[in-house]
Structures are given as C-alpha cells and as structure tokens.
Amino acid sequence: MESQSQQTSLDKVEAALNEFWNTYSKQLPIKGRHTEVTIKPRVFIGDELNPQIIQKIIEVYLLKMSIKHILSGKVVITDSNLQIKNDEGKVIVEISNAALIKKIVNQVTVQLGRHLAEKKLVAPRPNQIYCLGDIQGALVEYLKQSEKCDSKNLVRDATVLLLKDKQLTR
Amino acid sequence: MASRYDIYSAMGLTTTDKQTMIKSGENAYPLRTPFNVPRDHSSPTHSIPAKLSVLIEMVKTLLSEKGLLRGRTFAFVNSFGKEVSAGDEQLFAELLPNGKNSSLAEIELAATIIFGLHQELKNGTLSPDRTNAIRFDPKIMQRKWGRACHEEAVAAKPLKNAFTPNRQAPDSIPYLPSGYGAAPVVAVGNFTNTPNGIEYKDSWKVLDELGPELGIPRGIIAGARREQILLSEG
Numbered sequence: 119m120e121s122q123s124q125q126t127s128l129d130k131v132e133a134a135l136n137e138f139w140n141t142y143s144k145q146l147p148i149k150g151r152h153t154e155v156t157i158k159p160r161v162f163i164g165d166e167l168n169p170q171i172i173q174k175i176i177e178v179y180l181l182k183m184s185i186k187h188i189l190s191g192k193v194v195i196t197d198s199n200l201q202i203k204n205d206e207g208k209v210i211v212e213i214s215n216a217a218l219i220k221k222i223v224n225q226v227t228v229q230l231g232r233h234l235a236e237k238k239l240v241a242p243r244p245n246q247i248y249c250l251g252d253i254q255g256a257l258v259e260y261l262k263q264s265e266k267c268d269s270k271n272l273v274r275d276a277t278v279l280l281l282k283d284k285q286l287t288r
Numbered sequence: 289m290a291s292r293y294d295i296y297s298a299m300g301l302t303t304t305d306k307q308t309m310i311k312s313g314e315n316a317y318p319l320r321t322p323f324n325v326p327r328d329h330s331s332p333t334h335s336i337p338a339k340l341s342v343l344i345e346m347v348k349t350l351l352s353e354k355g356l357l358r359g360r361t362f363a364f365v366n367s368f369g370k371e372v373s374a375g376d377e378q379l380f381a382e383l384l385p386n387g388k389n390s391s392l393a394e395i396e397l398a399a400t401i402i403f404g405l406h407q408e409l410k411n412g413t414l415s416p417d418r419t420n421a422i423r424f425d426p427k428i429m430q431r432k433w434g435r436a437c438h439e440e441a442v443a444a445k446p447l448k449n450a451f452t453p454n455r456q457a458p459d460s461i462p463y464l465p466s467g468y469g470a471a472p473v474v475a476v477g478n479f480t481n482t483p484n485g486i487e488y489k490d491s492w493k494v495l496d497e498l499g500p501e502l503g504i505p506r507g508i509i510a511g512a513r514r515e516q517i518l519l520s521e522g
Contacts, residue, residue: 127511128519131495134504165520167491176486179498204497211494215485 132161135171142178176202176211180222185229195219195226230257492516 125133161168179202180193187193194201200219202211213219231248234240239256240248488494492513500506 126515127508128515130508131504131512134508138502138504162516165516167495169491172488172491172494173486175494175498175502176488178502182502202498204493210490210497211486211488213486218485 128162135161135167138178139171139174142174176213177218180213180218181225183225185226185233188226188229195223227253 161171180200183193188195191207192203192205194203198214200213200222201209202213204210227250228246228248231240231243231253232246234253234256235242235246235248239259240253243252492509495504496506496509496513499509
C-alpha cells in the first residue's frame with residue numbers, strides 16, 4: 119500500500135473526497151446474493167472534479183451554513199436564486215434549484231429565529247424551531263437595525279424572500 | 289477478462305472459499321440473473337424506483353469511467369432518436385418499458401444489460417462512434433453477459449488508479465461492425481450546464497472555497513490543483 123508520504127496531493131484530495139462522499143452520500147448499495155455493489159462517482163473527470171461530487175459539496179455546505187454566512191455575504195438568497203460568494207464577493211456558485219432553495223429558506227428561517235432569540239427579539243422556544251409566523255415581526259425590526267448598523271443587505275434579502283413566501287400570502 | 293479466482297478475490301473471499309468455489313464449478317453458482325433482488329416489497333429501500341435510480345447512477349459511473357463525461361453531460365436517446373431526460377425515470381423506458389411497474393425480473397434483466405455494457409466499454413469491445421453514440425443490442429448483451437455478470441458485478445466498483453488526467457474516450461477502438469445498430473442508443477451530447485439547477489464555472493474554485501469548511505484542508509487542495517495543472521500541461 120502507498121505510504122502517507124508517497125501520496126501526492128491529488129491522491130490526498132481524492133481520498134478526502136471519497137471519505138466525504140461516504141459520509142454524506144445516502145446511496146444504498148445494490149444487494150446481490152453473494153455480494154453488494156456500491157456505486158461511487160469518480161472524483162476526477164478530465165481536468166475537472168466530478169459534478170456529482172461538487173453538487174454534494176455545495177448541498178452539504180448550504181445545509182451546514184450558519185447565519186454568519188448570510189450576514190457576512192457569503193450566501194445571498196434572493197427570490198429567484200441563491201448565490202455563494204467567495205471572500206472577495208465574487209459569485210462562485212449560483213443555484214436555481216427550487217427545491218434546494220426552499221430547503222435552505224426553511225433552514226434560514228429557523229436560524230434567523232435562533233439568532234433573534236439570542237438577541238432577545240423573540241421569545242425563545244424550547245425546541246429552537248421557529249417558523250415565519252414566530253419571527254416575522256422581530257425580523258422586520260431586526261431588518262431596520264441591520265440597515266442602521268450597515269450589516270449589508272443580506273438579512274433583508276432573506277427577509278424579502280421570507281415575506282414573499284407563500285405562507286405569508288395565504 | 290478477470291479469472292474466477294480474481295473475481296472471488298475481489299469479492300473478499302478467503303483462499304479456502306475460493307478453492308471450494310472453483311473446485312465445485314459453475315453448479316456452486318447457480319445464477320441466472322445478476323441480482324437476487326429482495327422480494328420484500330414492504331421495504332422502501334428495495335422499491336423499484338430506488339432500483340431505477342441505482343441503474344441510472346451505474347450508467348453515469350460507467351460513462352464517467354470511460355472519460356466520456358469530460359466537459360460534457362450525457363443524454364439518452366431512444367431508438368427513434370428522441371432524447372430522454374437523464375433525470376427522468378423514463379430514462380430506462382427502452383430497457384424497462386413498463387417503468388415503475390416493471391417486474392423484478394425485468395429490472396434484473398436491465399441490470400444484466402447494463403453490466404454487460406459496462407464490461408464491453410471496459411474491455412474496449414464497444415466504443416463510441418464518431419457521433420459519440422454508443423449502440424448496443426440489449427438481447428445480445430443479455431445473452432453474452434447473463435451468466436457472468438453477477439460475478440462481474442464486483443467490477444462495477446470504481447477501478448483504483450484507472451484514471452489518468454486528460455484521458456479521452458478512445459477513438460481508435462473499432463466500432464462493432466454489425467448487430468448493434470437497431471437497439472437503444474446511448475448518446476453523449478454537448479455540455480450545457482450542471483444538472484439540477486446548480487451552476488458554477490470552475491469546480492476547483494468551488495472545492496477551494498467550500499472544501500476547507502467541510503474538513504478538506506486548504507493546503508492539499510492547493511497542492512492538488514498545482515499538480516493537476518502540471519499534469520494537464522504535460
């Protein structure tokens with residue numbers, strides 16, 4: 119077996135991404151009579167990384183993101199898409215997948231609720247799960263504050279999205 | 289092609305087990321289909337749609353392994369030349385005409401064909417033609433691979449170190465001369481965008497920016513990027 123020192127960085131990245139895939143992929147093995155077949159994507163395709171793996175990285179990143187990512191401008195949510203930016207503010211990923219955006223918006227709603235509860239703008243709930251109805255008023259108040267303290271317009275973006283949410287229009 | 293001994297090794301059997309299997313011959317392996325799909329319909333993990341998605345992944349994997357997805361996505365085209373969406377369960381309409389209502393035997397047959405296709409691609413006996421289309425006859429494929437493909441199933445695992453950067457689909461391997469023309473066509477189309485509404489320009493940039501937050505050290509990503517550039521520059 120190749121020793122750790124003989125591994126190139128490409129090998130190490132490949133191993134790390136394989137481990138990442140094993141951790142986060144929910145693919146089930148095909149069960150045969152005597153064996154199981156597990157399908158894994160290749161890490162590299164030509165000069166690029168496999169789109170399947172990149173897609174999984176993006177999904178996991180979004181599911182793990184905190185409210186800080188929104189406040190710092192790394193993740194921007196609008197009503198039509200979701201963008202991930204780098205530290206220089208350049209867009210590196212743009213997402214138009216409605217199902218994924220909805221999932222992230224729900225996640226953001228809960229995180230905003232927790233954030234607002236920390237700031238004592240909403241009453242904390244024991245299970246720390248918040249829906250739009252719980253935080254709507256506080257969110258608008260927070261939006262005003264965030265504009266004053268120049269924390270970019272990201273919470274506003276999230277709020278705009280939340281206000282446009284069907285739950286509100288019903 | 290791998291010997292039975294190699295296959296059993298890959299399956300993780302002990303030496304004694306392997307010798308027993310080989311001594312007892314084919315009767316020890318009374319397989320007619322590649323998979324013994326569990327008959328427990330109550331289990332959601334064994335539902336037919338789940339199997340279909342697995343089959344789709346298998347085709348993606350085998351096309352990836354041949355480097356056919358390099359800079360491109362793939363499309364499936366039925367025998368009438370109509371493109372079938374890759375994300376659609378009708379993808380296998382040619383192989384599974386009854387879709388979700390396909391019987392387990394039909395699914396097993398489709399799996400057999402796909403494994404055969406996989407092996408043909410791997411062996412180089414089947415390759416894309418000038419239009420990047422791979423043509424195969426499911427019946428021939430099933431006849432050729434029906435018995436062996438369960439054992440070969442283990443070969444569907446990604447082949448370590450089989451990939452070299454800049455590897456292209458082989459053009460020099462002759463296209464099968466006859467008997468493979470009238471069947472479903474798997475075609476490789478032009479790359480348009482990343483499927484599923486996730487768009488990016490540079491996959492390495494995405495890994496570089498997001499990877500460290502997911503536990504992949506920035507140092508090895510940067511090193512790998514440098515190595516990859518050196519390799520692609522020859």
